[in-house]
Amino acid sequence: MIISMKKHASKKDIEHVMQKFKDAGLQIHESIGENYNVFGIVGDTSCIDIDQIEANPYVEHVQRIAAPYKLANRMFHPQDTIVDVNGIHIGGKKPIVVIGGPCSVESEEMIERIAYKVKEAGACMLRGGAYKPRTSPYAFQGMGTQGILAMEKAGKKTGLPIVSELMSADKLDEFIEHVDVIQIGARNMQNFDLLKAVGKTKKPILLKRGLANTIEEWIMAAEYILSEGNPNVIFCERGIRTFEPYTRNTLDLSVIPIIKEKTHLPIIIDPSHATGDWKLVESASLAAIAAGADGLIIEVHDDPENAMSDGVQSLLPEKFDALVEKGRKIAHVLGRDLL
Amino acid sequence: MIISMKKHASKKDIEHVMQKFKDAGLQIHESIGENYNVFGIVGDTSCIDIDQIEANPYVEHVQRIAAPYKLANRMFHPQDTIVDVNGIHIGGKKPIVVIGGPCSVESEEMIERIAYKVKEAGACMLRGGAYKPRTSPYAFQGMGTQGILAMEKAGKKTGLPIVSELMSADKLDEFIEHVDVIQIGARNMQNFDLLKAVGKTKKPILLKRGLANTIEEWIMAAEYILSEGNPNVIFCERGIRTFEPYTRNTLDLSVIPIIKEKTHLPIIIDPSHATGDWKLVESASLAAIAAGADGLIIEVHDDPENAMSDGVQSLLPEKFDALVEKGRKIAHVLGRDLL
Amino acid sequence: MIISMKKHASKKDIEHVMQKFKDAGLQIHESIGENYNVFGIVGDTSCIDIDQIEANPYVEHVQRIAAPYKLANRMFHPQDTIVDVNGIHIGGKKPIVVIGGPCSVESEEMIERIAYKVKEAGACMLRGGAYKPRTSPYAFQGMGTQGILAMEKAGKKTGLPIVSELMSADKLDEFIEHVDVIQIGARNMQNFDLLKAVGKTKKPILLKRGLANTIEEWIMAAEYILSEGNPNVIFCERGIRTFEPYTRNTLDLSVIPIIKEKTHLPIIIDPSHATGDWKLVESASLAAIAAGADGLIIEVHDDPENAMSDGVQSLLPEKFDALVEKGRKIAHVLGRDLL
Amino acid sequence: MIISMKKHASKKDIEHVMQKFKDAGLQIHESIGENYNVFGIVGDTSCIDIDQIEANPYVEHVQRIAAPYKLANRMFHPQDTIVDVNGIHIGGKKPIVVIGGPCSVESEEMIERIAYKVKEAGACMLRGGAYKPRTSPYAFQGMGTQGILAMEKAGKKTGLPIVSELMSADKLDEFIEHVDVIQIGARNMQNFDLLKAVGKTKKPILLKRGLANTIEEWIMAAEYILSEGNPNVIFCERGIRTFEPYTRNTLDLSVIPIIKEKTHLPIIIDPSHATGDWKLVESASLAAIAAGADGLIIEVHDDPENAMSDGVQSLLPEKFDALVEKGRKIAHVLGRDLL
DSSP: OEEEEOTTOOHHHHHHHHHHHHHTTOEEEEEEOSSOEEEEEESOOTTOOHHHHHTSTTEEEEEOOSOSOSTTBGGGOOSOOOEEETTEEESTTSOBEEEEEOSBOOOHHHHHHHHHHHHHHTOSEEEOBSSOOOSSTTSOOOOTHHHHHHHHHHHHHHTOOEEEEOOOGGGHHHHHHHOSEEEEOGGGTTOHHHHHHHHTSOSOEEEEOOTTOOHHHHHHHHHHHHHTTOOOEEEEEOOBOOSOOSSSSBOOTTHHHHHHHHBSSOEEEOHHHHHSOHHHHHHHHHHHHHHTOSEEEEEBOSSGGGOSSOGGGOBOHHHHHHHHHHHHHHHHHTTOOBO | OEEEEOTTOOHHHHHHHHHHHHHTTOEEEEEEOSSOEEEEEESOOTTOOHHHHHTSTTEEEEEOOSOSOSTTBGGGOOSOOOEEETTEEESTTSOBEEEEEOSBOOOHHHHHHHHHHHHHHTOSEEEOBSSOOOSSTTSOOOOTHHHHHHHHHHHHHHTOOEEEEOOOGGGHHHHHHHOSEEEEOGGGTTOHHHHHHHHTSOSOEEEEOOTTOOHHHHHHHHHHHHHTTOOOEEEEEOOBOOSOOSSSSBOOTTHHHHHHHHBSSOEEEOHHHHHSOHHHHHHHHHHHHHHTOSEEEEEBOSSGGGOSSOGGGOBOHHHHHHHHHHHHHHHHHTTOOBO | OEEEEOTTOOHHHHHHHHHHHHHTTOEEEEEEOSSOEEEEEESOOTTOOHHHHHTSTTEEEEEOOSOSOSTTBGGGOOSOOOEEETTEEESTTSOBEEEEEOSBOOOHHHHHHHHHHHHHHTOSEEEOBSSOOOSSTTSOOOOTHHHHHHHHHHHHHHTOOEEEEOOOGGGHHHHHHHOSEEEEOGGGTTOHHHHHHHHTSOSOEEEEOOTTOOHHHHHHHHHHHHHTTOOOEEEEEOOBOOSOOSSSSBOOTTHHHHHHHHBSSOEEEOHHHHHSOHHHHHHHHHHHHHHTOSEEEEEBOSSGGGOSSOGGGOBOHHHHHHHHHHHHHHHHHTTOOBO | OEEEEOTTOOHHHHHHHHHHHHHTTOEEEEEEOSSOEEEEEESOOTTOOHHHHHTSTTEEEEEOOSOSOSTTBGGGOOSOOOEEETTEEESTTSOBEEEEEOSBOOOHHHHHHHHHHHHHHTOSEEEOBSSOOOSSTTSOOOOTHHHHHHHHHHHHHHTOOEEEEOOOGGGHHHHHHHOSEEEEOGGGTTOHHHHHHHHTSOSOEEEEOOTTOOHHHHHHHHHHHHHTTOOOEEEEEOOBOOSOOSSSSBOOTTHHHHHHHHBSSOEEEOHHHHHSOHHHHHHHHHHHHHHTOSEEEEEBOSSGGGOSSOGGGOBOHHHHHHHHHHHHHHHHHTTOOBO
16 A cells, blocks of 8 residues: 655654554555655555545545455465356356346246256256346336245256345345355445345355446455355356446446456356347357356346346347357357356 | 337237237327337326337337336426424425534444534534445444444434434334434445335435436335335435546536426435545535535544544534535525525 | 427427428327327438427427438448458458557557568558547657658558558548548547548548447447548447446447447457556457457557557557467357458 | 556566666655565656556556646646636636527527627627537538627627637637637547647637546646647536436536646536536536636527527526526625626
8 A cells, every 4th residue: 555645744744644554563665755755555454444544634645556355356366266056167267157047037837938948048057036126116026935936946847056136135044045046136236234144155146246336346345245254256247337328238348357367256247237138148148258258147038028027138049049059169269168 | 108119010010019008008199100100108107117118029119208206206296395304394495404424423422522513513413324335344334233322312412313324124123213314325225125114114214326326216216215105205416426536426416406306305415425525525515505405414523534434525523614604605595594 | 200299388389399390391190198299200300400309398308219320320221331441341241350550650660560560460451650649748649740651661561551540630631642541539539520521531431439429429420421422431449438447448349239230331349448458458359259340450569568658558469469369260150250 | 656566576677667767867766565566756757658657567556646737737836827818807716707608600690689688697708609519410510600700790799708619720710810719629628639729829718528538638638738838728517428318418516626726727617518408507507606616608599499509408598697696696605706
């Protein structure tokens, strides 16, 4: 951490600031120039609160050099983390996983029918929402517990592990019992109580990036989960909010090499929410694989125009099938396979 | 609602789409041109899911004309809602309220001391956080229940109603018992389970705008609370996330006349989080009053550089005092007072 | 175009608005409901100014259905435009082109040396800046005419067509004489006088997307060029500005399928400016090819740390070479080649 | 400037980087820690190109401490710059100026008529566009030279100095002869050749902030003008592009105190383009004055629905009049007047 003190800071003002670092057992390196007094603070500064230091009126600027996260940091954990979902391995150089399924579970029959279709098309996990975060209180809010149980049944019949979104910690026991991968949605990426709750389990957690959260904030959200003892975090990019109205969000694929450089955790891509338009999903999916993603999570529905949510971004099973085939070939170019 | 069907849509395709509207008891007005077939759907369309219609491959475009919210809509509730907080009235042409206090409650002594200072300087309510949403799991997370009880005590001694952030529904009973205004933070603006929970109470709810949420999404979040039966919603703008790195957020004051046109609910401004820098708080506060805000919520601390959070954006009590004085004069120009 | 008139608009008010459309020879379809009066305007509305209509106090909302561009519109020009650069064809199902070279031409010797290196590595065109748009007036502004002549020489020796940025119409003759593809930079995307000027030539124009311009604005910029008589426009996405500080810009690859659906023009990707970091360039390049791009334009330098500009995002020739090899294999998966 | 070198950088690698600073006559202060080697570079670093340093593979991070601008920097020019427009003084504690007029000059008669109306309502300068940057090539592009001459005439008759936008350097002589304040539009904020051209004159330059430009980039654009010898720069904020669709742009009033702290130049606000809706203009204008602006530039039209551009955001003269009255009272609260 580097602190620049204002030119007119007195020796006493400076000492006052530095005392806090000394108290924290950190080393201080001084570099006094004509216009600025600069101090390098050496040691584990991840617990230092930058805001607090900047509140001092004699401090010009504080710059963190070391990342504010430790457990997610590749520097201290060089090997890739491989998350195991009922024997399916995500991360590292492992085969790329494709997760398919509807936005919402609409009935027991429907989720089973689509589960078979996505499995046939090459998916190795089943997605589906039973608790739905909807902008409008008047929109379909999901089937709740019945949806979770229907997914579990469809998962067991097809042999596909299931992924579903948890919106509130009071349903955590239900998810621990019936769901294989717990999804934290974009809107809850900084719902810190929910992050702490899932951090206390050992379940694989699919952590979506928030609508307008930086990569660093996203890694810090993972750090919340890791610091409670759960190492099984899978990042999921789903597009960020920008000024562009044509797409629902703007898919930021640069996060793939960045997350892999900064952290040791796997990262997958959700092209359905990123684009909001099924016609753009194949292009985005192939790009994600080429960019180095560890997996894809794609909305598939066999009757999109009657889907209870997100029909416009859902692929028909046959289109999903074609996408998986092309994706596999791109994976091969990168020396990976597609599960 | 206006639906444009694609040029090559057959009569049957069109009928298929229109049947849904007929089933919902809506009227349909047809306008068939050379290149497009346009249909106006008349009636209460707030429950119609646009996404679902757009999923139909023959639909070119859907445009909502009526707003998707009803209870918050000024069209159906022309008079201003006045929220009553222990006899302090917020909204309408009522005097502008100023809420002051520290970011975090740090001790019983500290919150009491600052409560007296902000009261003296002209605040009519006390803010303070006991449960803190922090980016880092290693940062101070707040005093919890002890903080709430300390605030309650300081509030009773000074006669100031208290405002504090609720992060999780499992603390709702504590807030109902001890807190006067429940704040929903920016990161939880679309935590729909939390919105539903506070909607079941009658407490005044301070609903902050999310980091990157549109005005319409924000009103829909209020609609969640209203639709559960709680009419006491106060909007609070605290800046949105943009590309500009100099300020913590970009304060969007245009929301004041927009919220007042579209809804009947009061709106206040948080210049502290919006700017992230105490030196910018006075300018933003006076601008907010001039723009028509019903109130301000400002971070005040008497020892910012030792504050446990947000010191850099906290005003000293004497600066807060000067701000209140100027703000009062601007309120007078607009024909309002400052409580 | 669809116009919603306010509920309380009188018959006379409505007629007043509609008269303008009648005068323009457009057909009007009426749909009068309980709360809204909706009118469909049919015919060529691309010259109608939406702002002007919305200025009428009785107009609630105007929605354009037809795109505001004609010449760029695939609807009226279904076949792909192939831009011919000295025999190299860009667009359609043609082989993907790779353009390489330094950010700035630094000397005659340097540009020739790098030209040979990028050619060897598989580039089929040479990029290089002689007029440089720099944020700071104190930064290197480019070699100017000497740089253009040096590029031309290097291009002739290696047989590579050259691409360079034109910043001001007063240098247009120089570019027409010496440069093969004229680049319009992101900062000049809406420099309409410059667009009109290059529209009067027949030179291929590489039109970069502006920092914060929507896809529609970008196509309208192309429309400026096309409407002056020059059909040879190549779109180039180079990342947009978002809140994320880690990358220089956020690369928006969704534009590839969108531009190809909406227009008939080719589109290439600039992963160097998009990411601002050479370590991210390969991932972004492969993703661009997988997403369907018609080409790449990549910064290459053999001594990045002494480059006079953009060293940090320049690839070493050997890394560029490896990238081209992988890119070719991905192109094959999509049934294309890499030139 | 502070440079962090990577942990594994050898002594020779470090010396290689530092040699450049020594060659530039800068002093180097070393601070070597366990994980990082930090160097403070002291002296005038405004000409150092950060990108070039970061291109070195052993450099971890470069942080500029001193601002990259000199002539605009208040540190080296503590007193306020007052720009003189035919005897009207802008900046410092001088009275706030209000500039009014139509978006476009539509005829000699029209600009004269509106000039009298805005003068009567309290404007001290006249705005009007003769060269219009329009998104569409099919939209009205302005009257050109005839418009400039008509404005000049209206200005002379009413005694109001005139402000108009210059889009291309080839019209500079015309503007020098006939226009009082040359406006550089948002889309041309980084048209560096245009900035250099107006920098060679002594005319007051109204420099609008670009759609998505940071405050630092904006100051650097001013620095281009200043460094060519023209000290008469007036900043003009007109809203930035964000994700919010309701307003045309998002007005960022925090720039007022920031520009005043960082630079010595005046700053005015354009609430018309910022909001894009006349109903929001008064609120934004009063907020701007309360925030400390040195002036306002407002679109006024007496027949908005027949305006050839921007009618929807133009105020009627009577509304403009009312706004000026309220603005004056708010100026008084801040101890200023309104010219």
